[in-house]
Amino acid sequence: MTTKEKTKLFQGIFSFILILLLMEACSPSKKKEPLKVSFPKAIYALSTDTLPFTFDISNQAKLTWQKNKPGEYFCNVDYPQLNARLYCTFHLITPDKFRTFAEESRKMAYQHTAVATGIKEKAYSNDTAHRYGILYDIQGKVATPIQVALTDSSHYFFNASLYFNTITNADSIAPVVNYIRQDIIRIMETLTVKSH
Secondary structure, three states: OOHHHHHHHHHHHHHHHHHHHHHHHHOOOOOOOOOOOOOOOOOEEEOOOOOOEEOEEEOOOEEEEEEEEOOEEEEEEEEOOOOEEEEEEEEEOOHHHHHHHHHHHHHHHHOOOOOEEEEEEEEEEEOOOOEEEEEEEEEEOOOOOEEEEEEOOOOEEEEEEEEEOOOOOHHHHHHHHHHHHHHHHHHHHHOEEOOO
């Protein structure tokens, strides 16, 4: 076989393999495997006791806070490795202010309806602790995929909203949202307000 024939044979085989690879990559019937991501197991500890409330926080997160005005606190639960932040607000309220805070919280969740593909509400209640709330899962290309409202209906109102520090694709951050959702549920289950 001459060098010219060998070159043509090599080019033919190379072209055939390239065509097969392109067909495989573009085949609509091939189902892509979901990306498997593993996260470190969260170990929970009680948050700072210098606030008028506490909750369990993951060792994967960092809590910072500031007092805004009497009876109002802002705190952030940061996930540096995940580029995410849970913005939290805590308000001491009186029973007559409950409806205003509840309506404002619901409005915040539903302001995403123009871009959201769906909003799922999951009610939370703990009669023993007099703690009630709603976890909003907001699907689609939205700024905040999870929001939370938590209250005893008469003394306090707690809100939290999850944000990412970069523009994200809902599909690509889904595993991260699911991971942080477990921490958010833990916060809802363990929020304890000190004596009023």
